[in-house]
Amino acid sequence: MTAIAPSLISPEGGEAPSPSGKAGEGVLHFKCCDLNKYETENIKVEINPCTLYTDIDFDYSMSKDTLPGKFAPVHTVDKSEVPLNANYTLSIKTKSIPQKLQSKATIVLLDGKNNMTAIAPSLISPEGGEAPSPSGKAGDEAWITTETKYFGRFTVALDTVAPSVRPYNIFNNKNMSHAKIIGVLISDNLTGIKSYRATVDGKFILMEYEYKKALLFYEFDEHVSKGKHTFQVEVTDGKNNARTYKAEFVR
Template identity: 30%
Template sequence: MELRSDHFHSGLDMRTEGREGLDVKAAGDGWVSRIKVGPWGYGKALYIDHPNGYTTVYGHLSEFTGAIADTLLARQYRARSFEVDLEIPKGLLPVKQNQVVAYSGNTGGSGGPHLHFEVRRTSDQHALDPERYGMDVPDDVAPIFSGLRIDPLDSTARVQPYPNGALGFVVAATGNGFALKDGAVPEAIGTVGFSVNVIDRYTNSSSTCGIRSLKVTVDGVPVFSASLEEVDFGLNRYANAYMDFGLFKENDMHYNRCYKLPNNKLKVYGAEAGQGRITVTSGEEKRVAIEAVDPNGNRSELRFTLRGVTAEKAATWPMPTVQGQLFRYDRENTIANSTARFTLPPMSLYADERIVLSTDTTPGKAAAMRYAPLVRLHDRLTPMHLAGQLSLKADVARAGKHADKLLIVRVDEKGKIKPVGGTLSSDGWISSKVKAFGDHTVMLDTLPPKVTAIGLKPVMTGRNSIILQVSDDLSGVDQWKGELDGRWILFEYDPKQKMLIHHFDRYSDRPGKHELKMEVRDERGNTGKLTARFSR
């Protein structure tokens, strides 16, 4: 399973030569069990149950075919909503193997045209490895190690600094496996764990893929194992605890932890007593072997020696900086100052962390747009499992009659603004749930979304669709409603293209003169409108 921020990537992404509209065929006989459509995630997605107890999933589709498309359209009009999640009764929409059920696309969170394909076990909807179910992808490439980290696992453990200020020991291929570059021998004292930067590739492919399993032995004794055979979507966010989240997000490094953090509920780990926690004492040398296996059984092994040092030598190494308020992962924690409060429920962190809260009041152009100081909530490279409650003291007097348009926003490392939202209380504090650490402030959104017709002509005879460009300056598009001659019609929202699209259908394709009305509302309630007339 490939590592991604906040989840494991399940299934296969199949390239479509940069094109949309390719035939998508059912993998086997069965029946449509679910149709899910929305602007995010898999976009337009189809789920087919099969008699053998498995479900195949097809994501980022552009459109469906035949009775599937007809059923979806009817249900969308009944719900008066583009976004639907339909459970389809068995037998209503049967399909045959190789039947064209949809066409490939780029909908939802897709970064380019492709088909996302999954195999799931129907009974629990866990995602399984498609290569075990007939997806034959050539693979003679074994996993590739490129880095090793040794992580202290308690407050007394110390680890030798990495060479030349690197983020880990460099790993290089040898004649019969992998070893640390230049024969390096890491040194440590206390309880530590290993993390390895390891990826996999297929034959003649440069794409980065994930491994299937890891196993660690120390002096020939198994101390850790993990097997990524399937994905439980209810536990998928614990991927942030499986990997080194900070190095993945900041450096695109695929460090797999070879130890289990305290608040990690993934059911992928073996029964080894220490779960990868290794205690090293002065004067001993431990021979370590880490084996990685890919989905097709190709294996690679990294071997090295870990040397224990005296406390006196360890004391000469630079001490890590310790600051902030200690948050225990298994308790509710709160940190506050005069302009911000943050409360995190129990089990929101994967281990104990020291959390820093500070305020930036530096003047400038960006500061002039804020209705609260810039609050630096810890570090965006620390993962958060459950959402915390962030409250900021807003300048309500300055907002005046528009105070209800205030919202919390997140400011990323490049200064880009991302809306969060929030509710304003009578005492001037605005509060919202946040699911990531980082910089936040308060801004004001009084501008309505802009709605502009693209290619809407007085005569639309022969045209297949109506396309509207829609944009919002801050809080983001929240709701939209299109009407033709006073009747609701379906508009699909594509946030990547900032478009609302209506495909003329059996409910709207009527000859004569027509009046189109569109209302688009942002998250703060500002409404943009468009009215246009045309004939068909």
């Protein structure tokens, strides 16, 4: 994926798109079997051949204002309901994200009430940069790039909140002699759970995940003997925010 700063074009001009696909706002005819590109000062869309099931009149607009707590205007990337056969590449120019927080930036899809769904992974690159760096190092203005199968309303938000890890059937110093499992409930508010790692007395244990209950659990076996033990689990989200839960228990 790339994020290339295009030539300056006024987003408020409303000029008709040129054959190259460069314009401020407007409609451009996309043929499903072609490589289709749309590019402004603030956004870049690239749709590979055969990603669209049919030709579309691609419609784009950008809001004048930025929503509170967001780092880009709202970009409406087409309004059609034509399904996509594969992901396309979407790059958005960000506004004034502190360098230390740029690795937390993510492109989000907004619903009618501006509720957010993160589009992951979202990688950031400096102004005018080429391939985004996973390190997220960039200047005050940068491009953020992702791949998605959705059209709709997009902006840029930060995910700085660690996942939630809540005890399911354990508390500190609990007697678990008759328990079959040890479990925690996990969730994340935006970019989702990326990984987890659990130990008993510092030794790795393999936990299972029950999606419907958001339950992460370990079924006791011969590896946990009678006596006092320390359970610890660390859960990490899509932007590397991590939370640790720790408790002692007795078998």
